[in-house]
Amino acid sequence: MQFIDQARIAVRAGRGGDGIVAFRREKYVPAGGPSGGDGGRGGDVLLVADANLQTLLDFKYKRLFEAEPGRRGGPNRCTGASGRPLLIRVPCGTEVRDARTGILLGDLTGPGEELLVALGGRGGLGNAHYLSNRNRAPEKATEGAEGEEWLLQLELKLLAEVGIIGLPNAGKSTLISVLSAARPRIADYPFTTLVPNLGVVRRPSGDGTVFADIPGLIAGAAQGAGLGHDFLRHIERTRLLIHLVDAAAESVLEDVRVVERELEAYGHGLADRPRLLVLNKIELVDIAGLQERIEELEGHAGGPVLAVSAATSANLSALLAAVWGQLGVVEPG
Template identity: 65%
Template sequence: MQFIDHAEIEVEAGKGGDGIVAFRREKYVPAGGPSGGNGGRGGSVLLQAVDDLQTLLDFRYARCFKAENGKRGGPNNCTGAAGQDTLIQVPCGTMVYDAESGDLLGDLVVPGQTLCVAQGGKGGLGNQHFLSNRNRAPEYALPGLEGEKRQLRLELKLLAEVGIIGLPNAGKSTLISALSSARPKIADYPFTTLIPNLGVVRKPTGDGTVFADIPGLIEGASEGIGLGHEFLRHIERTRLLLHLIDSTAEEPLAAYRIITQELQSYGRGLPERPQILVLNKIDAVTTDQLNSLQQDFAALNAGPIFCISAVTRLGLDSLMQAVWQQLEALLLESLSV
């Protein structure tokens, strides 16, 4: 499945039905008078968030969506039928922008949440509405109004509580596969991960927490270099970041500084996001090397440091216990605000 996280679509609401000119001429109705009904309302275009979609791929092939027009009014003061609304399903986490003005129209994050992006036109009034003492037989009615038409830009930001970041080959995909049932592609070459991978990790209480493995960032990612810049937006919603460092790399400290600098350059609250620093692949280094690395990172005041091996699952229990504690603290902090 292709992962598409942005798309542009055109939506057009339905036109309101026309009002009509009609008069009652029944045999036993002595004073007939005008009886032209109103036109029906045009259908609207709505977006609805659903939790069984993970990508905006469908909008690569279908870009234009139009709601049904309202029906014209009928005689005997009958109002025309309203046009049927068009409901478009999008993944949870979709942000909807007006493509021309750039205004944010809505952020669909909860399953079932809907947003009206194009309002249907009102139906025209029939000649019954223009009856007055001065005009007992109006012979005119109003046409229905046109529905709204818009160009929309959709952007998907994954809904994950924990984001796993790091340089290519830091072991992010291996870690998410060890923690969850996700089975991302894993290989020993840069940019194995081409799309974000989501995995549900079970808490000790049985609840599930979504982890996101973000494709490897490189120096200059915030300026559009490499793959990671395409997916930086997906960690904007995360509450906690796991910063994964390959302890077998030639310069682990340089790797840490590169990612930190990219988060600073990207901004949007990511530099202030709580982080847990994780030294991975400790099964491939000596004890002295590991101790030296821990001392170097401790000197940076980079926060808590955990040493793990995602392949052998060494240290994962301690790491996950710290993750659950941090998430619980963040939840309590948000509730107290």
């Protein structure tokens, strides 16, 4: 499935039905009077969060969504039928903005949440509505009002508690594939991951926590370089970041600083988000070299640094224990 996390659509609510001019004409009912009914109300347009959707792909080919108009009024004071509301299903985690002003209209995070984005037009009034003591036979009716029309910007931000970040080829996809049932594309060259991958990792309590593997960041990602600018938004909702560093890199400290600079440049509080610094691919480094790298990073971070191997599953239980500790997950006694 193609991953699409931004889309622009136009929504148009239904037009209200017209009121009509009619007079009651029945045998043995003299001077029946006006009986034109009002028009029905136009259908609204609503966005509904659907847990079964993971992408905005549905909006790549269809950009205009129109609700049903209201029906015109009928004789004998019959009101026209209202238009049915149009329900547009979007993935959970979708932000909705006015495309012209950028104003946030709503954020659909929970399954079944609804957001009214276009109000249907009111129905017109039939001539029965204008009956008065001074006008016993009104021949006036009004047209239905047009429904609201809006241009919307949809932006999907994945709902994950833990985000895995790092430079290209740091082993992020390998880690999420080992910890969960996710099966991302894995290869020994940078930028193998082109879209975020989600995986559910089982907690000690039995339920699951969603991890997100974010495509590799490079210097200048926050300004649009590489893929980072497109996908940094997906870690805005995370509670914890796992910062993965290649232990065999020429300078592990510089690799860490590159990612930290991009988090700070992007903003949205990412630089201050709780973060676990993790050295990966320890099987490629000798013990003395590994200890030197760990001490270097601990001096920079001012705290402990974990050393793991996603390829051999070494020390992954310690990594998960640290994750659950940060998230406040209590292991069963």
